Amino acid sequence: MLSESSDTHQAFFSTRANEATKVVNKQFSEFKGYFFLKELNNRLLEENTRLKNELASNFIEPDSTRTNLVDSVVQSNKLQKRKFTFLPAMVIGNTVTLPNNYIILERGEKQGVKKGMAVTSPSGIIGVVVDVSENVSKAMSLLHQNSRVSVMLKKDQAAGSLEWEGESPDELTLKNIPKSSTVKVGDSVVTSNYSANFPSNLMVGTVAAIEKESATNFYTLKIKPSARFYQLQVAYIIENIRFQEQVLLENKTPAKQ
DSSP: OHHHHOHHHHHHHHHHHHHHHHHHHHHHHHHHHHHHHHHHHHHHHHHHHHHHHTSGGGOOOOOOOOEEEEOTTOOOGGGOOEEEEEEEEEEEEEOOSSSEEEEEESOOGGGTOOTTOEEEOSSSEEEEEEEEOSSOEEEEEEEETTOOEEEEETTTOOEEEEEOOSSOTTOEEEEEEETTSOOOTTOEEEEOTTOSSSOTTOEEEEEEEEEEOTTSSEEEEEEEESSOGGGOOEEEEEEETTHHHHHHHHHOOOOOO
8 A cells, every 4th residue: 555655665665575576586596506407417427428438448449469489399490380379368357266266358259269278478377268259258267176287397397287276376286296306496387298278388387395295206396376366467368270189189089909
């Protein structure tokens, strides 16, 4: 009534109404902006995720390079033929604390990997391929209770079987070294000529302890592996071109006379 009958009162109440409306509108705007900002942040997060997924570092092309190793057994240069092929691979999975450990390699059937191929690190041998998919392979680590590798003492080439007894990843066991061998702690151990998987003279480790078995004519040696199983990053998968030929002949049952 006052605002209708008096211009002064009308101006007063109009000003107060505008101020009240301004406060309400501001609060509503802030309230609405809060939810809009949250939606905007979600959109930015999704956009950042999409951009990150498109980064070149998230993509990798399987390595298809090959390095050849000539069979050192052949003496004449004119007769030398390739026997081993080295295939580089990234280690993308590895266990060391289980009773039976495996190594997962980012290289598979499409890049030339087959079951039975040997695997070595830059510092020493680490296992044998037991399963293969298109782009990934699985190797039985030396730290596996079913692992058996023919190795020898580098000094006198006395050969034996390298195993793992499931205790420490820093200790392998070498059996069947004859007591006629002049083995000492610190002697180097390398792969032997008898392995169908590994080339000879690849580094395996060093003798850490010597156990004399009184009931036999053999030593049991504790070997410190040269490969650092805790820190595997890269590996080389080794193909023996004559692997199938050698294995088939070894497993062939002799014909009855």
